[in-house]
Amino acid sequence: MSSLDQLNDTCPAWANIFEVQRRKLRVLAVAQQPSGLTGRSYFLFINLRRDNLVAVFEEPDGHLPLCCVERHINPDASFCLHYNSTEPVQSAAMAREWWRSLGFYLNNQDYASRRRKWPMLAQLSHGDAAITQIQMEELAEPLGWKEEEVLAAIFRKRGWLGGRLPRLSKDKSSLVNLRSPCPRGCTRKHHPFRKSSCERLNCAEGCRRLHKPTLRADCPNRSVVESLVLLEHQRRAQEHEFFKSLKNSQVICCGTMDNCSLRQEEISN
Known part of the structure; x- marks a missing residue:
C-alpha cells in the first residue's frame, strides 16, 4: 500500500x-x-x-x-x-x-x-540546525527552560541565549573564564533560599541586601548552561551556512515575514 x-x-x-x-x-x-x-x-x-x-x-x-x-x-x-x-x-x-x-x-x-511571524512553539531551525535545536530542547525541558529560555532566544531574540553569547575556547569545545558570572544572570540569595538561587528571581520578601552574581563555576545547572551555550553557537553557525547556501542558489526573500534571516543575509552582503 x-x-x-x-x-x-x-x-x-x-x-x-x-x-x-x-x-x-x-x-x-x-x-x-x-x-x-x-x-x-x-x-x-x-x-x-x-x-x-x-x-x-x-x-x-x-x-x-x-x-x-x-x-x-x-x-x-x-x-x-x-x-x-x-x-x-x-x-x-x-x-x-x-x-x-x-x-x-x-x-x-x-x-x-x-x-508576519511563525508561532514560536511551532518553530524549527533550518537544515542541520534543526537537529541542534532539538538537542537544546531536550536539555532544557527537564528544567522548564524550553519555551522561555530556548525557543524565545532562538526565535524572538530574547533572554540570555538570544543576544551575545559567552566566548568559546580556541577549539570551541568549552566556555572561557569559569569564574565569570553565570550567563543566566542568577544572583546568590540569602538563607533559606541559597540552594534555590537559580530557581528564584527574588530573595525573601522585603530583602534589601546585595545579591552577588552566581559564578558559572558555582551554578548548580552549570553543565546544562554550558551545553546550551555551546549548542547555540553551533546552531547559529549552521543557520548562517544554510542561508548563505540559499543566497548562493539565487533564492531571494519573499518579503512576507519580519526578521527574515535570508533578507538579513542579503543586506549583510
Whole structure:
C-alpha cells in the first residue's frame, strides 16, 4: 500500500480529496484554528515520489509564496510540515499523524499571514540546525527552560541565549573564564533560599541586601548552561551556512515575514 493510498483512506473532515491520480492527490483543505473557527481554504496537491516518499504543495496562484524558509516552504515549493516530513507513510496511524501535521501547518500559515511571524512553539531551525535545536530542547525541558529560555532566544531574540553569547575556547569545545558570572544572570540569595538561587528571581520578601552574581563555576545547572551555550553557537553557525547556501542558489526573500534571516543575509552582503 503506497503512502498516497494511506493518506487517501484517512482523509480528515476538514480536507476534501477531489482528484485521485496514480502519483498525485489533489486536495481542498481548510485551516482549523485552535478556537474552533475555520481559516482560509488551500488548494493543495500531494505527490508520491520515489521510495514511497510524499511531498505536499500549494496549487499555483494560491495564498502562499513559492518559497519562504521562514514559513517552512522549501525552495522547490514543497511544505516542510516537520523534521523528516517527507518520509514514507506506512500505516493508518502515520497517515493520521501526517494529516494532523498538515492541519497545524495550515493554521500556522494563517497566523504568519496575519502577524508576519511563525508561532514560536511551532518553530524549527533550518537544515542541520534543526537537529541542534532539538538537542537544546531536550536539555532544557527537564528544567522548564524550553519555551522561555530556548525557543524565545532562538526565535524572538530574547533572554540570555538570544543576544551575545559567552566566548568559546580556541577549539570551541568549552566556555572561557569559569569564574565569570553565570550567563543566566542568577544572583546568590540569602538563607533559606541559597540552594534555590537559580530557581528564584527574588530573595525573601522585603530583602534589601546585595545579591552577588552566581559564578558559572558555582551554578548548580552549570553543565546544562554550558551545553546550551555551546549548542547555540553551533546552531547559529549552521543557520548562517544554510542561508548563505540559499543566497548562493539565487533564492531571494519573499518579503512576507519580519526578521527574515535570508533578507538579513542579503543586506549583510
